[in-house]
Amino acid sequence: MLLAAAERLIRENGPSISLEAIATEAGVTKPTLYRGVGDRDALVNALAERLADRMAEAVQGQVAEASGPHQGLRSLVAAYLDFAARERHLYLFVTAGGTRDDRVQQSLLLADGAARQFSEPIAAYRAAHGADPNVATVWSYGFLGALHFATLWWLRDQAADIDIVIDQITSLLWSGMGLENSPRSGEPPREMPE
Amino acid sequence: MLLAAAERLIRENGPSISLEAIATEAGVTKPTLYRGVGDRDALVNALAERLADRMAEAVQGQVAEASGPHQGLRSLVAAYLDFAARERHLYLFVTAGGTRDDRVQQSLLLADGAARQFSEPIAAYRAAHGADPNVATVWSYGFLGALHFATLWWLRDQAADIDIVIDQITSLLWSGMGLENSPRSGEPPREMPE
DNA sequence: GCCATATATCTACCCATGGTAGTTTAATTT
DNA sequence: AAATTAAACTACCATGGGTAGATATATGGC
Numbered sequence: 368m369l370l371a372a373a374e375r376l377i378r379e380n381g382p383s384i385s386l387e388a389i390a391t392e393a394g395v396t397k398p399t400l401y402r403g404v405g406d407r408d409a410l411v412n413a414l415a416e417r418l419a420d421r422m423a424e425a426v427q428g429q430v431a432e433a434s435g436p437h438q439g440l441r442s443l444v445a446a447y448l449d450f451a452a453r454e455r456h457l458y459l460f461v462t463a464g465g466t467r468d469d470r471v472q473q474s475l476l477l478a479d480g481a482a483r484q485f486s487e488p489i490a491a492y493r494a495a496h497g498a499d500p501n502v503a504t505v506w507s508y509g510f511l512g513a514l515h516f517a518t519l520w521w522l523r524d525q526a527a528d529i530d531i532v533i534d535q536i537t538s539l540l541w542s543g544m545g546l547e548n549s550p551r552s553g554e555p556p557r558e559m560p561e
Numbered sequence: 562m563l564l565a566a567a568e569r570l571i572r573e574n575g576p577s578i579s580l581e582a583i584a585t586e587a588g589v590t591k592p593t594l595y596r597g598v599g600d601r602d603a604l605v606n607a608l609a610e611r612l613a614d615r616m617a618e619a620v621q622g623q624v625a626e627a628s629g630p631h632q633g634l635r636s637l638v639a640a641y642l643d644f645a646a647r648e649r650h651l652y653l654f655v656t657a658g659g660t661r662d663d664r665v666q667q668s669l670l671l672a673d674g675a676a677r678q679f680s681e682p683i684a685a686y687r688a689a690h691g692a693d694p695n696v697a698t699v700w701s702y703g704f705l706g707a708l709h710f711a712t713l714w715w716l717r718d719q720a721a722d723i724d725i726v727i728d729q730i731t732s733l734l735w736s737g738m739g740l741e742n743s744p745r746s747g748e749p750p751r752e753m754p755e
Numbered sequence: 756g757c758c759a760t761a762t763a764t765c766t767a768c769c770c771a772t773g774g775t776a777g778t779t780t781a782a783t784t785t
Numbered sequence: 786a787a788a789t790t791a792a793a794c795t796a797c798c799a800t801g802g803g804t805a806g807a808t809a810t811a812t813g814g815c
Contacts, residue, residue: 383661385772396794398775407773463657463664466773467577470657471717478710504720505711505729512710513703516672520702523665527699535699542736579801590765592804601802660802 369393369403370413374457377414382460386410408465412476415461419480422450441537444514448533451518462515475508478515482507510540563587563597564607568651571608576654580604602659606670609655613674616644635731638708642727645712656709669702672709676701704734 372393376384386407390400404410429446433439451458465473482504490503517536521529566587570578580601584594598604623640627633645652659667676698684697711730715723 382664386774387772397773398795399793401774402792459664463668464661467658470576470653471713474657474713475710475717478714482714501725502729502732505714505726506733508710508714509707509730509733512706512708514706516669516702516706516709517699519665519668520672520676520699523669531695532699535696536703538696539700539703580803581801591802592766593764595803596763 369395369400370410370417373404373410373414374417377456377460377464378454379456381456382464406466408469408473411461411465411473414457415476416480418454418457418461419477422447422477423480423484425450437537437541440541441533444536444540445533447514448518448521448529448536451522452529455522458518478508478511481511485510513539563589563594564604564611567598567604567608568611571650571654571658572648573650575650576658600660602663602667605655605659605667608651609670610674612648612651612655613671616641616671617674617678619644631731631735634735635727638730638734639727641708642712642715642723642730645716646723649716652712672702672705675705679704707733 426446429442485507490500494500620640623636679701680697684694688694
């Protein structure tokens, strides 16, 4: 299958791989590849969908085993980091592997999928607790952005033990879920550095 | 000046502009451009630095006028969004305008600068309040990621009024600053959606 | 002032890669 | 088995990053 071949080659050769090479690996020629999956951005899209599915599966498997919501969030973060590390090249390909058209879309590909999964539970939870549920969409993208950047930073620098990093991201996201500050609710209780 | 010409042309023609066009705009030829600023990724770097400086200036100007820390954070978010919207093409260029080598570095360019600014005050604040200051680096990247993704989403969809979005991001980041959950502090008080 | 040397700039090109037009082969239909 | 349709292949174009080598310009020595 074309996408499977693409994944294989990206995994081995990094996210800058050419379509020609992918076609060859798949045993076809470029026009066939183009007929099958469209242009490069379409390939990124298709692989992003596959990867998002596999990530969601991995994440949900981990989350399901967690003992409580905080452990659940921690499992989510851990599974995300772990997945990105194991599929580093694929992860980079779907987050930054397209052409230079459609940059915004490129960056948001994975986030779009995740946002669709996150928005509804966040909104429901907020509504159930008397907080503004309209934050759900923005917060979903915010969460994913935080997760993504922290992941990239860790992939690049490997400056800290993964368990520490997982705890730190978890702590950030968990706090972000806080209900005490709904939008425009006036001056909140705590202080903040400049 | 080469960088000024590059900015001008990117602003007018979008982030996919070629180096040839930039050289022409600057009144020189490609080799001169390469001698002056290096390859495309180096150009992205140089412009990212300029832009980061201008953004920091704009942000600090706004933050300085705020009445309190929460308003200060809101001003920061507002200035960031406003800047990204006004300099949309430049913003996209420095966050995703490079070649396909160095993808991680590309994505983190702006974040690196911001992280350097954020880390120290976050760490100091946390230390002063008896919380773990080591989260500072990860949180800085997390904050920037959240800000960046929310910004991209808003730039793309324009699905909500900017003031609402600013409030929502502010609320997310503000909560994230919370001190009640330091890493590995055991089961926190609040519940969370799956 | 004039030649030699060094430095910067330009012309002209290479090469990789995304993308496609047009021909050929294979399959399907009647 | 001939005709029609669909798919794949060969061969190519265009764009754009990057550079080698020629050319002009400036600097220093006499």
